Amino acid sequence: MAADGNTERTLSVDSRGRLLGLHATLFEAVLLGATLFGIVSLCILFGYIAFDAFRPLTASIRWYLLFAGTLVLPTTAFTLYARRRPAVRSANTKAFGAVGGALTVTLSTYIVVDALSPYDVVLCLLFGGYLPVVLWLIVRRTKRTPQTGLTIILAAVGGLAVAHGGYDLLRPIVGIAAQWIAYFGIVTLPVACGLWIFGRRRWSRQTARRAALSALGVVLLIVALALGLGIDPSFWVVVLSAFVIPVAVVIGEIGVTDPAGRIGSAGPFVLVGGLSAFLAVERQLGIDGPDGYLTATLLLESWHGLNASSAGVYPQIVGSIVTVGVMGVLAFPIGIGGALYLEEYAPRTGWSGRFATLLEVNISNLAGVPSVVYGLLGLALFRNALGFPTGIVLSAAGTLGLLILPIVVVSAQEALRSVPDSLREAAFGMGASRWQTLRTVVLPEAIPGMLTGTILALARAIGETAPLVIIAVATTKYSPPDGVLSSATVLPLQIFAARSNVDPAFRHGIVPAAAVVLLVLLLLMNTAAIVVRNRFDRRSQ
């Protein structure tokens, strides 16, 4: 590159240098192209799916103008306004998070409880949840015994056993009450208790008590109103307790404590207001929207193999949510336990040290085992060894739980590793034992990271199909599961089963719409993971 012996030459760009520059630019462009290749191809494929599911060309121009005018423009304008001001932006994010999270929790709670029958759920909750809590309060009031945690766990398990054993006797007794009372017990009471505990930390005791009582009062008032009008108040009880009250609390708190960002909390309402204005005008003027396949029928009806206009995936959606929920309950504690052992307990030397190394290697290898093989394990374990019937929720959830266990362990390990050692040393220095240190110092710091990892693992499991095909989960079912021992099907299996249907209304309509539903579920879970992680990051700074 350097011209030896020629001192006249400077380091200026000659033709060779220009060529080199061109070469470098080309190389960078090629690299960028390779990076974008996968992303762009996926976007194109998603575009095909969205085009088939929504059929945007069937809508009129007026519809798009209305859509832009009521929804896109106000929301964009508000977001741009909020982006300039940090306080407004953070309030906006918080309000959107509250509304989105509360909406998701409300809908999934209602769907799942409705599928499983509210009476059964309230029965389990009564014996497995309320009873241990009351017991704990009594124990705490009288004398602090050493084994409090164990007492509660035993009480919960014992309560569930009693509820299971005496089901035939207890179920009719619970069944006497109206359905809304069951929902009141499932949703409203926990929300009020949560509000009370939250309020005691944030505000004063008196305010907290008043807030909890007034929440209960408002719900009862609405129930009375609905009963007076002759409407079944069940759904409204859930909406009011799990959506309206939490959102009101969050937004009210922003309004009181954060005067600078107060306007930001209006963000969700701009969106909701735009949406309702849009719907009202659309109906009033009779504008034709796109004639897509992602309709209320698809979301709320059960599958129909011949007639696309009446085919829906409601049982599949419920099945997916229930299966993944049960799987999380099974895999989370075991995964956390495994990570705790590896990070906090496992010695580094001797035979136990070798055991720990073996565990580490084993977990990293388990993560690389193909998912079909887990299907074979599930088949051998749940059907051949334990003798479960084919295709029940419990065996599907167990199989997927084994599949995500290594992912949960690894992410929990990372969360534990990010807790600084100084915290542990401080706790040990105060005389705390290892478990006390873990429970009071390490776990509270690490739980958000663990939750993030677990939610991501759940998101992976919700799209998993191969192991479920192997354990012979039914591909099509016409009713949602009504318990962990009933058979169920999940969304990806329905997509798999519908691949051979050549009717264009299915091939280029219902199935892409079902795929969109699955992708939205995935997106929601990933968003939840990001929200949890961001909260965690902010706290640790």
Place this chain on the structure above:
Amino acid sequence: MSSESNAARESLQRNDHVVRTERLYAWAIAGSAFLTILVTVGIVLALLGEALTFWSAVSPLSFFTGTKWSPIIDGEYGLLPLVSGTLIVTVCSALIALPTGLAAALYLSEYASERTRSFLKPALEILAGVPTVIYGYMALVYITPLFQGILPVSIRLIPPGLDPLPAFTLVIPSLQTFNVLSASIVVGIMIIPMVSSISEDALRSVPDELRAAAYGLGSTKYDVSTKVVVPAATSGIVASYVLALSRAIGETMAVTMAMGMSPQLPYFPNVFRNLAESSQTMTGAMVQIASADSLGGVTYEAMFALGLTLFLITLSMNVAAELVRRRFREVYQ
């Protein structure tokens, strides 16, 4: 924790119940860690038990060397057609994913600004997070018709003016409804992030002193990237390749949906026919047996034999990747 009044009098030993609680939780936690070992043991035992029953009915020799896989109709259990299907898909998806993934890793670690990287990297990760059943559906319903519009193509390799030479023509035949090409494309897209994220970690862990030294000698950025950074990170890149291949071998839903269910031995002189026609992988055969809903019987046990073979292949590849990474890693102090 305990009553503080007499704590001063007592020795510094902890209370009995604290010790007991401590021991209890330690055992519970060690137990849940032990469970992960049981999963592996369970996998091996479950696979081995049924597979051994299968191999007592069908000799392992004819299983591993048989050239016909037709379990339900003819009762023929020859693994080779399935291995060929798996290998073709793996090689074709590797042709897409390995160069692309390495280039993406190089761009992200050497060229991209922090801001670009912060949204390109998660966007790449999405490729691995999309459910495989959706990939399979895309391959079947969107990619295949796309190629069916272009193909068949015939290209004359030697221009028409040179008459004395024979007319070599390259013919890429038209695609069947189920074909290997579309399956390989989606599997390739799916495993890009596997290559790019592990390779990127390896590239980023190359210390800056090496780059600075190369720049100091007058190298361009291109030279530094290709002649210094990539060679220094070879072990990590090779490990990422092996892991990605192992993921492609174990991939199930996309290949089952897009490739069909007709196991084939490779067509030799006409190589492109392998891509254009339907085939079957080992995983696809397992899904087919499982969907056929026959409990028990030799065919059902054949599924476990396939599973065991697949498990051993992927396990040895994963172990190999780990060994490559440990053995050939350059340690910079």
